[in-house]
Amino acid sequence: MQIIDIARIIILPNRQRREFDPERLQGLQSSIGKVGLQNPIVVRLPTAEEAPLSSQGWVLVSGERRLRAVRDMNEFGEAVRYEGRALDPGQIPATLDTELKPLPARRAELEENLRRDNLSWQEETAAIAEITQVENDLAKAEGRPAPAISDLADDYLAPKRAGMKDSSGDAQYAIRLLVAPHLSDPDVAKAKHVDEAIGILRRKADAARHAEMARVVGASFSARDHTLLQGDCIALMAGMAGAQFDVILTDPPYGIDAQDFGDAGGRLVSQTHGYDDVGGEAWETLMCEFVRQSWRVAKDQAHAYVCCDIDKFHFLSNLMESFGWYVHRTPLINYKLDGSRVPLPEHGPQRKWELVLYAIKGWRKVTRIYSDVIETRGDVNLSHGAQKPVALFENLLKRSVRPGDSVLDPFAGTGTIFVAAHNALCRATGIELDPIYAGIAAARLQALK
Numbered sequence: 352m353q354i355i356d357i358a359r360i361i362i363l364p365n366r367q368r369r370e371f372d373p374e375r376l377q378g379l380q381s382s383i384g385k386v387g388l389q390n391p392i393v394v395r396l397p398t399a400e401e402a403p404l405s406s407q408g409w410v411l412v413s414g415e416r417r418l419r420a421v422r423d424m425n426e427f428g429e430a431v432r433y434e435g436r437a438l439d440p441g442q443i444p445a446t447l448d449t450e451l452k453p454l455p456a457r458r459a460e461l462e463e464n465l466r467r468d469n470l471s472w473q474e475e476t477a478a479i480a481e482i483t484q485v486e487n488d489l490a491k492a493e494g495r496p497a498p499a500i501s502d503l504a505d506d507y508l509a510p511k512r513a514g515m516k517d518s519s520g521d522a523q524y525a526i527r528l529l530v531a532p533h534l535s536d537p538d539v540a541k542a543k544h545v546d547e548a549i550g551i552l553r554r555k556a557d558a559a560r561h562a563e564m565a566r567v568v569g570a571s572f573s574a575r576d577h578t579l580l581q582g583d584c585i586a587l588m589a590g591m592a593g594a595q596f597d598v599i600l601t602d603p604p605y606g607i608d609a610q611d612f613g614d615a616g617g618r619l620v621s622q623t624h625g626y627d628d629v630g631g632e633a634w635e636t637l638m639c640e641f642v643r644q645s646w647r648v649a650k651d652q653a654h655a656y657v658c659c660d661i662d663k664f665h666f667l668s669n670l671m672e673s674f675g676w677y678v679h680r681t682p683l684i685n686y687k688l689d690g691s692r693v694p695l696p697e698h699g700p701q702r703k704w705e706l707v708l709y710a711i712k713g714w715r716k717v718t719r720i721y722s723d724v725i726e727t728r729g730d731v732n733l734s735h736g737a738q739k740p741v742a743l744f745e746n747l748l749k750r751s752v753r754p755g756d757s758v759l760d761p762f763a764g765t766g767t768i769f770v771a772a773h774n775a776l777c778r779a780t781g782i783e784l785d786p787i788y789a790g791i792a793a794a795r796l797q798a799l800k
Contacts (some may be wrong), residue, residue, distance in 0.1 A: 359408025480531030606634030744771035766792025
């Protein structure tokens with residue numbers, strides 16, 4: 352170690368760090384003023400390519416923050432002490448890299464490597480993990496506490512490379528430490544940047560956790576885990592405890608007098624609407640109470656999927672938002688590949704799609720991103736004119752649920768919700784007013800394995 356002139360220290364232009372947090376730099380100056388400079392900077396002799404610089408002195412390897420802090424203190428006339436004695440203004444203790452012991456030498460090598468501009472995020476992440484371990488080993492050998500993440504981020508993470516402000520450097524540094532052990536994972540290694548890599552790891556962790564939940568839940572899952580209630584859904588929901596369902600998934604009356612729809616010239620005689628779908632104020636009152644109770648019985652973080660007619664979408668959307676739901680601006684589309692309804696048989700066209708309103712409570716996250724267009728084929732019809740296919744409900748549920756979650760269908764019809772929820776290892780509660788349809792739903796429920 353030797354005392355050298357700051358003016359003779361060369362900071363190469365390709366060092367990655369260009370900015371330093373002023374507040375943290377001032378904090379370092381304050382610390383140096385109170386307890387003195389704890390560690391010398393590290394320098395090296397210029398390489399052959401840098402020979403013209405040799406007359407000027409030494410090339411900085413590590414310790415730029417300390418160098419800047421000491422230089423600023425000199426400018427303001429503040430004394431800098433090292434090992435109990437005051438340094439002359441313009442001077443700083445430095446160690447030549449070749450004189451370092453193995454751990455400090457490795458730290459200096461890694462720090463200089465981290466200053467390169469052309470590092471990939473994978474290379475930077477691996478270097479950060481190693482230099483953190485070296486710093487911890489040095490602290491242990493010297494009998495001092497391990498360095499804080501904030502100090503390591505200040506020293507080794509370039510804010511511009513991180514793509515974030517200095518104040519966010521701590522979190523970015525911590526993310527790199529989380530990702531580093533997984534760099535051998537091909538999916539992680541192929542990520543375009545570290546934020547994408549941490550997203551991949553989170554999804555994999557979620558998948559592993561869900562698989563374990565499925566294993567545990569599936570071991571004892573049976574038809575007994577579902578509940579079928581026959582009666583008025585509004586009255587039955589009003590008697591339920593609040594905040595118990597993760598998802599509300601239902602196909603309520605559309606309020607468009609569907610009971611008066613024709614049978615498409617005799618081609619759909621087995622699928623006409625045999626229930627009361629009266630519209631007007633009666634439907635609006637029903638929907639208002641449905642939304643009120645749905646909000647109450649849904650958990651603090653929940654999703655809702657409500658099948659609806661195009662003419663009623665905006666009314667229902669505004670109604671749900673008035674109770675606190677966030678409603679996605681555009682509906683999901685159920686594209687029925689084998690749809691055959693023709694409202695005007697002599698004029699066309701054939702109707703192939705239906706709408707599903709999607710709403711969020713408490714910003715519950717989806718399991719993953721899926722298309723807003725869902726292709727389905729109809730199931731064997733059980734005499735219900737609006738029977739939804741199991742595939743549709745399964746598609747909607749997989750966006751939102753995890754094994755063991757609870758699902759409510761207040762307008763259960765013939766029990767599509769039970770089959771879909773059972774396949775997703777979710778506990779379903781279905782309510783159906785019509786005793787005939789409730790009986791069909793009960794039969795489907797009993798058939799579940």
